[in-house]
Amino acid sequence: MELYRIQDVSFAFPEQSQEALSQLNLSVNSGEFVIIAGKSGCGKSTLLRHLKTALTPHGTRSGHIRYKGRTIAEVSDREQASEIGFVQQNPDHQIVTDKVWHELAFGLESLGFNQQTIRLRVAEMASFFGIQTWFHHPVTELSGGQKQLLNLASVMAMHPSVLILDEPTSQLDPIAAIELLDTIRRINQELGTTIIMTEHRLEEALPAADRLIVLDAGRIIADDTPRAVGKLLHAVAHPMFAAMPAATQIYAAAPSYSHAEAIPPLTVKEGRQWLDNYISHASNASNASHVCLGAAAAVESASGETTPLFKRPSASPIAVQFKDVWFKYEKNGPDIIKDLSFSVRKGQFYCLVGGNGTGKSTTMSMISGIHKPYRGKVLIEGRSLSSMNARELFTKRLGVLPQSPQALFVKKTVELDLYEMLSDSKLSKEERKEAVDAVVAWAELTELVSKHPYDLSGGEQQRAALAKVMLLEPTILILDEPTKGLDGFFKVKLGKFLKDLQARGITIIMVSHDIEFCAQYGEVCAMFFDGGVIASSETSAFFSGNSFYTTAANRISRQHWRDAITIESVVQRCLSIK
Numbered sequence: 253m254e255l256y257r258i259q260d261v262s263f264a265f266p267e268q269s270q271e272a273l274s275q276l277n278l279s280v281n282s283g284e285f286v287i288i289a290g291k292s293g294c295g296k297s298t299l300l301r302h303l304k305t306a307l308t309p310h311g312t313r314s315g316h317i318r319y320k321g322r323t324i325a326e327v328s329d330r331e332q333a334s335e336i337g338f339v340q341q342n343p344d345h346q347i348v349t350d351k352v353w354h355e356l357a358f359g360l361e362s363l364g365f366n367q368q369t370i371r372l373r374v375a376e377m378a379s380f381f382g383i384q385t386w387f388h389h390p391v392t393e394l395s396g397g398q399k400q401l402l403n404l405a406s407v408m409a410m411h412p413s414v415l416i417l418d419e420p421t422s423q424l425d426p427i428a429a430i431e432l433l434d435t436i437r438r439i440n441q442e443l444g445t446t447i448i449m450t451e452h453r454l455e456e457a458l459p460a461a462d463r464l465i466v467l468d469a470g471r472i473i474a475d476d477t478p479r480a481v482g483k484l485l486h487a488v489a490h491p492m493f494a495a496m497p498a499a500t501q502i503y504a505a506a507p508s509y510s511h512a513e514a515i516p517p518l519t520v521k522e523g524r525q526w527l528d529n530y531i532s533h534a535s536n537a538s539n540a541s542h543v544c545l546g547a548a549a550a551v552e553s554a555s556g557e558t559t560p561l562f563k564r565p566s567a568s569p570i571a572v573q574f575k576d577v578w579f580k581y582e583k584n585g586p587d588i589i590k591d592l593s594f595s596v597r598k599g600q601f602y603c604l605v606g607g608n609g610t611g612k613s614t615t616m617s618m619i620s621g622i623h624k625p626y627r628g629k630v631l632i633e634g635r636s637l638s639s640m641n642a643r644e645l646f647t648k649r650l651g652v653l654p655q656s657p658q659a660l661f662v663k664k665t666v667e668l669d670l671y672e673m674l675s676d677s678k679l680s681k682e683e684r685k686e687a688v689d690a691v692v693a694w695a696e697l698t699e700l701v702s703k704h705p706y707d708l709s710g711g712e713q714q715r716a717a718l719a720k721v722m723l724l725e726p727t728i729l730i731l732d733e734p735t736k737g738l739d740g741f742f743k744v745k746l747g748k749f750l751k752d753l754q755a756r757g758i759t760i761i762m763v764s765h766d767i768e769f770c771a772q773y774g775e776v777c778a779m780f781f782d783g784g785v786i787a788s789s790e791t792s793a794f795f796s797g798n799s800f801y802t803t804a805a806n807r808i809s810r811q812h813w814r815d816a817i818t819i820e821s822v823v824q825r826c827l828s829i830k
């Protein structure tokens with residue numbers, strides 16, 4: 253049964269000549285699991301919001317969208333509310349009540365169900381999603397993963413025919429993301445619910461999908477099974493191939509990819525099996541083990557994992573230091589940060605990873621002076637934060653990209669927002685224009701400068717916010733989830749830019765759930781748990797010893813090369829045993 257049919261749909265936002273969606277044609281059948289991917293700003297979220305009239309953005313649309321044979325406008329609001337479930341990217345934007353059980357019941361109460369039905373469905377959803385242990389908790393006490401799970405359960409309580417999800421894992425740590433995606437897979441497999449989802453993190457999502465649709469500049473450029481789309485993107489050298497799972501990318505770069513009849517691996521399990529087979533059938537197979545070990549040593553420098561781009565003197569000055577820091581939000585509340593001590597040296601690229609709600613973002617807020625510890629000290633370049641005023645702290649010293657980029661936007665257009673950052677500078681008008689033009693070109697904002705910041709996609713907002721921060725010319729850059737909402741293509745560009753800043757001596761401290769990005773570009777990584785840093789080491793050593801907080805490339809290849817943590821290093825080692 254055909255659930256959705258989209259016919260010749262084009263859409264443009266108000267006062268924009270360029271179409272956000274252009275001549276889209278596709279259909280979605282009942283029970284399908286469809287993932288929509290593409291670069292930031294390609295139209296993914298815009299397309300999803302057209303599938304439910306209450307969320308349709310303002311603008312000019314042509315073409316037809318049909319739901320179960322009727323135009324979407326003919327489907328009543330009540331029917332859409334009950335049959336079309338929508339989970340947004342930011343969980344806080346969707347929660348409307350104070351307690352978990354209230355949130356589970358809210359949609360059913362709004363639809364007028366009787367108390368017996370509400371109690372039964374709430375109990376059923378709480379059991380299915382494992383919410384019993386925090387059923388009576390205030391929603392303010394939930395972690396990001398729990399909030400997103402609650403949103404999903406609240407929508408599913410209404411028994412929708414289709415579940416639409418807009419990058420549901422963008423703010424989740426790796427373990428919470430895997431758990432949420434597994435729950436979505438179960439909903440599709442066990443309940444038969446149709447899934448339409450946009451996602452940048454395709455590593456865990458694609459194996460469950462029936463179809464992968466790739467958008468580029470508002471047009472569909474690929475629509476097939478994930479394996480077929482991967483082969484197509486590689487064949488045409490499309491930038492979106494960088495978003496495909498590690499197993500697919502490693503396979504594509506190895507010599508055996510020339511065999512058209514081969515089936516590309518998609519999961520870590522398939523990747524491990526393929527790699528074992530590849531090595532066993534490589535030339536000089538009898539000495540494969542010996543060759544592998546030699547290859548590992550030979551490419552260490554090329555992979556950039558065990559040999560840094562530059563050697564930092566061990567005595568380089570400390571840029572940021574925490575000394576026995578304790579912090580809690582309320583006087584009688586629990587401690588969020590507990591006896592935290594760590595230091596970041598000048599010019600380091602220091603990454604903090606860990607689960608949602610462990611205190612990472614709170615730590616970043618203390619570096620910028622937003623929150624102050626009740627015990628211990630936070631030092632910036634050897635000086636206590638309490639001795640520095642805002643001008644001393646933020647003038648060519650500290651640049652902060654918050655977790656929510658919208659917090660930085662105060663003007664009506666992106667261009668005005670960028671110029672606002674230079675309002676107190678001593679630069680001439682020409683120098684300001686030169687600085688803004690340079691950062692606009694770097695962040696690929698040329699087509700977006702006339703737009704309101706809130707009209708941008710999540711990834712575009714992240715780029716605009718980062719551009720605004722970089723205009724301060726900071727020597728210490730604080731980044732809280734900088735890759736959230738970014739496509740694989742721009743992540744590469746961002747990573748190279750950050751490495752260039754690091755080479756110039758700029759200190760970078762980054763909180764991130766993006767393990768692949770940290771492994772590729774970070775110099776030192778630390779695990780944050782229960783309010784403190786429990787372990788830190790050089791990036792390669794850090795990720796080599798973990799099971800979940802490590803890269804897919806490492807999980808695929810660790811039986812042969814334990815210290816291989818990036819796709820590039822695994823590919824190089826495969827090529828060396830050709």
